[in-house]
Structure formats: C-alpha cells, structure tokens
Amino acid sequence: MPDKLADQTLKPRPSSAGASQLVAGGVAPRNGTDANAPAVEFRDIDIAYGRFMAVRNFSLAIRRGSFVTLLGPSGCGKTTVLRSIAGLVDISGGQISIGGRRVDDIPIYRRNIGLVFQSYALFPHKNVFDNVAFGLKYRNVPKADIERKVRRALDMVRLPGSEKKLPSQLSGGQQQRIALARAIVFEPEVLLLDEPLSALDANMREDMRVEIKKIQKATGITAIFVTHDQEEALSMSDQIVVMNAGAVEQIGSPEEVYEMPATAFVADFLGKANMLAGTVTAADAETTTVLLAAGQTVAVVAPKKTLVPGAAITVVVRPQKLSVGSAAMSNRLAGRVVSTSYLGSSAIYEIDIGGKTTVRANTPISGRIAREGEAVDVGFDAADCVLLNENGSRIA
Structure with a gap:
C-alpha cells in the first residue's frame, strides 16, 4: 500500500472521538455512537462509475461482533461495497452508518476502520514493529503504549519476537499475519478483509481461515470479509451476503443460503x-x-x-x-x-x-x-x- 493511501486511511481522528476498549462479546461503542445500533448499516446505497451502476439499492444491517461475508463472482460489486465503508469509494445514493453514526459524508481518517488487503500492503522498507505500529503512531499513542499494543497484536497472530524482521524475510502467510496485526492493533470499530487469503496456497489458506476466525472471536470485533471462495464463506461466516450484478441475491446464515437457496443463481454459484x-x-x-x-x-x-x-x-x-x-x-x-x-x-x-x-x-x-x-x-x-x-x- 503506498504511503499516500496509508496516510489517508490511518490519519488520526480527533481526540474527542475517544479510544476504543475491548469488552466481552464485542467492541464498546465510541462516543457519539448508539450502543443499540447495528455495527454497520447500509441503507439503499447506489454506487455508479459514470453511467455504469456497480451497486444498486444495497441494504444490510450488521450486528456487533459478527463475521459477515460478501460472496459473489468477480465484478459483482462486493469489493466496491467493502471499499465504500472505508471511504475509498464514494456512494452515489443512500447512506452508510457505523454504530449509528453516518460516515459516508465524513473523511476516511475519521471512520476508524481496519483494512487487510489481498496483497498484504506492507511497507517493504519498514520492519515488522514499524509496520504494525504505523496506525498507532498516526494516532499519537504514547510510545510505551505502542510497544505494549504491538507485542500484544503479534502475540495474537502467533508471531512474537518478529519485530525486527523485514517483510521480505517472512513467508506469504506470515506477511498476511502481520497485515492482520496492523489492522487490529488500534482496535478499530470494524475490520475489513478484502480477499486476504487468495494469494496463499491451499494449506496456508485453511490455516489462516482458522486464525482469522479465532482472532475475530477473541477480540469481538465486527468483521466484513470479501471472497469469491464458497468454502471460505461457509466455514468462516455468521452471515453470508450473496451478490450478483451489483445487487443482493440472498442474505442468511451459511446453512440457510446453502440448504435453502433463494434463487437459481445462489443454488448454482454456492455449491x-x-x-x-x-x-x-x-x-x-x-x-x-x-x-x-x-x-x-x-x-x-x-x-x-x-x-x-x-x-x-x-x-x-x-x-x-x-x-x-x-x-x-x-x-x-x-x-x-x-x-x-x-x-x-x-x-x-x-x-x-x-x-x-x-x-x-x-x-x-x-x-x-x-x-x-x-x-x-x-x-x-x-x-x-x-x-x-x-x-x-x-x-x-
């Protein structure tokens, strides 16, 4: 990920927004958010590129602490929806809220989102410690707290003691773990994962599926995962949103969408x-x-x-x-x-x-x-x- 994009995404929020605190069962609501509101809510959003409508009338409410997967073929709009939460894509209509607070009309850096990309997006010239600490430093976190939080995050992804290594000294799976540590270290309200396992081999993908799910459950963070892989969606999700041609085909638990497909598309695509x-x-x-x-x-x-x-x-x-x-x-x-x-x-x-x-x-x-x-x-x-x-x- 280029430094410019990282600067936009991880720029510190105003201190009045308050620091997050992990609590049993999920992430405590920030100041200015509604404890009873969905963690993330889309209300009739449209996303257009010129005359092309990439996403149409998309609505979804995601409960706190859940793991939701946007599933569909390439070009169906799932990554576009994910990027709209982070503010990397502008919506053409509707609105997006996080914790009851509308965010589609505020700058990227005030959304407090953790991002994990398919390409790892690590800074090659920074060691593991500095990669993981990047967001904390931009939030003006005290040095002692940075060291404690980075070590805790590395423990969670099972890479303790790797602080001084460069990304080039790590395997693909280890680099993805570092990317995950960097995304969760500042305790974001929502964790976005954009096909993070597609660059890994089959065995490593299976291991990382288990690790990501464990970490998500342990932290109670709300996670939104994008994939075209049916097995990933079925094995990891609390809820699956099947998308096709920019629209929702079905929303339900893995069992519901597999056993009771709502449309011919869902039946054919999923299984x-x-x-x-x-x-x-x-x-x-x-x-x-x-x-x-x-x-x-x-x-x-x-x-x-x-x-x-x-x-x-x-x-x-x-x-x-x-x-x-x-x-x-x-x-x-x-x-x-x-x-x-x-x-x-x-x-x-x-x-x-x-x-x-x-x-x-x-x-x-x-x-x-x-x-x-x-x-x-x-x-x-x-x-x-x-x-x-x-x-x-x-x-x-």
Whole structure:
C-alpha cells in the first residue's frame, strides 16, 4: 500500500472521538455512537462509475461482533461495497452508518476502520514493529503504549519476537499475519478483509481461515470479509451476503443460503446444485409430484403454496444429497456414469439421466467405485429438494 493511501486511511481522528476498549462479546461503542445500533448499516446505497451502476439499492444491517461475508463472482460489486465503508469509494445514493453514526459524508481518517488487503500492503522498507505500529503512531499513542499494543497484536497472530524482521524475510502467510496485526492493533470499530487469503496456497489458506476466525472471536470485533471462495464463506461466516450484478441475491446464515437457496443463481454459484427442470403433475398439502424433462417422475415435499398441475418448476438438489447405488431413497432415477473423480474419502460422479440431463453426485466411498459407462441408480429424498419457479425464485 503506498504511503499516500496509508496516510489517508490511518490519519488520526480527533481526540474527542475517544479510544476504543475491548469488552466481552464485542467492541464498546465510541462516543457519539448508539450502543443499540447495528455495527454497520447500509441503507439503499447506489454506487455508479459514470453511467455504469456497480451497486444498486444495497441494504444490510450488521450486528456487533459478527463475521459477515460478501460472496459473489468477480465484478459483482462486493469489493466496491467493502471499499465504500472505508471511504475509498464514494456512494452515489443512500447512506452508510457505523454504530449509528453516518460516515459516508465524513473523511476516511475519521471512520476508524481496519483494512487487510489481498496483497498484504506492507511497507517493504519498514520492519515488522514499524509496520504494525504505523496506525498507532498516526494516532499519537504514547510510545510505551505502542510497544505494549504491538507485542500484544503479534502475540495474537502467533508471531512474537518478529519485530525486527523485514517483510521480505517472512513467508506469504506470515506477511498476511502481520497485515492482520496492523489492522487490529488500534482496535478499530470494524475490520475489513478484502480477499486476504487468495494469494496463499491451499494449506496456508485453511490455516489462516482458522486464525482469522479465532482472532475475530477473541477480540469481538465486527468483521466484513470479501471472497469469491464458497468454502471460505461457509466455514468462516455468521452471515453470508450473496451478490450478483451489483445487487443482493440472498442474505442468511451459511446453512440457510446453502440448504435453502433463494434463487437459481445462489443454488448454482454456492455449491453447483443439480437443477432438474420439470412440470408439476400432481400436488397436495404434503407432496408435489414432478415430471422431469428426462421423462422420470419424482416426489418432493410440498411448499406452503400449493402448486397447480402444469406449472413449470425446477427441482434443486445438492450433489451431497444424491446417493449412487442401492441406498433406500424416496426418489430413484436410472442413469449411466459419464465420469468418476476419486477424492480419497469420497467420489464425484457425473451421471447422465435419460440422455436429457446430467447430474452430479458427491458421495462418501463405502464400497466399490462406479466406473464410466456403468448403469447406476441415483437416489435422493423428497425432503432434500428446493423448488424454484419459472423465474428462478424459491417457492416458499
């Protein structure tokens, strides 16, 4: 991160704003903020670049001490939303509040935000101590307090004794830990993490996921995390905001957005669900019967709204819900294996159903693995399905 950007982001706030104090369960509200207000709130914000609307009508309230992930494909607007909180992007409409205090109309340095970037953004010419202490020095914190806070932050990221090292002497994972220490050392109201793990290898990403979550819980800080990685979002979040084309598709817990996708986009983006097109042939208060395009019939648990015969719908089933072989399931489809991917404890099958549909099954390995070209039965339970209407929205 260039010195100029760091100067803008970390410039000291007026002393009247008060110093933060960590308390059990979260960060104590600053002077001038409402203890009962959401930690961060977006109210109908729009962000435009000329005629291009990058974010449209975005609203979200984030409770104190929670870990919220903005999830979506590249270009969906998630990083733009994150940068708007920090004041690095101007909003075109609506408003943003932190702790009940509107911040979209105040300078960057008065927002008291901690930032962790994908590229680490460490000063290469400064040692670890000076990198971590940077924000404290700009806040005119006494020298004795700086030393204590820096050592505490380094202990939290499990890099004690590294104060004199330069970033070039650290691994990628260690540099990201230092970037995290620098972001939390001054106890910001909100911690923003912009795809901080994408530059790390797979094993290091998994370790850092655990570390970031531990630190967030230990400090009680409100964290907003941006990623396009489904596994990161599901494993780390209290709440996930799925975004597409600058708008919110669904907000919910990891279990809610995975098990009950609100739209076809969420079902496909988060976990690559099987989506079986069909037509309702019979419906009552308990069961909806669907004739699939492949010519086979399945029964699913009826939604609250009774569907009429002839209605076009899509049956959504997660790959993990499908069984390949002789397991007893309420629905069984005859198919043929197109491909098999062995993953050690499980296998992923691509299976052709009637020459019209291909489904994916991700199943634990408990016996012989089915091979390409083999005829198999694919089963799933009626309760494991979500129904979408012809517009791609979940039928409640």
